[in-house]
Amino acid sequence: MARVKPQRQGIHIDMTPMSDLAWLLLTFFILTTEFRPPDILNIDTPSSISSKKMKDIGTMKISIPENGKYYFSMEEEKYRVPLLNAMGEKYNISFNTKEQNEFKKISEFGVPIQQLKQYLSFNDSQREKLEKSGGIPGIPSDSLRPQIVEWVFEARKLAEQNNDSLELEIKGDQNVKYERIKNLLDRLQDRNLNKFKLVTVYNAGK
DSSP states (O other), rough: OOOOOOOOOOOOOOHHHHHHHHHHHHHHHHHHHOOOOOOOOOOOOOOSSSSOOOSSSEEEEEEEOOTTOOOEESSSSHHHHHHHHHHHTTTTOOHHHHHHHHHHSSSOSSGGGGGGHHHHOOOHHHHHHHTTTTTOOOOOOOSSSSSSHHHHHHHHHHHHHHOOOOOOEEOOOOOHHHHHHHHHHHHHTTTTTOOOOOEEEOOOOO
């Protein structure tokens, strides 16, 4: 007599807990993510055949738009306030807590340190309007005391004190005058700051 085979039943997996977990994680990341402030500069960088990507952390950057002005920024947020205070001590300028917190948030600036307190009192829309009107003078780079190089020098000194390192990136517009690039490189070499990377757009040559 033939044996009766038991009927196989399909496996049922309740995906409701997994779906709930996915939504909880998505909500968590949306609420905790800090979005990067928009760049105030529009720089058309030159092309190159280098495909090496720039780092997102451990860097500082000097930007030079077409008008030839110098701007400074730093990705390492933990060094921003100490750097501001170090530059303030160098130029006998003190920054209060509100100004320090505001400096910590801005992505890029291009004013002499003597005007930085006023710049920090503006909101994002006022800074953007000031940039579009040409009211931002750029960070000085004269040979006697080039402030743009002082920002780089003090930033690297802070990193070294914490057994860390900061790479310097130079992002220049392809239409900026060569004299402005050369002047910056000369000022950096005056302080033995000879290691940096040039930001370009990858072009495979096709």
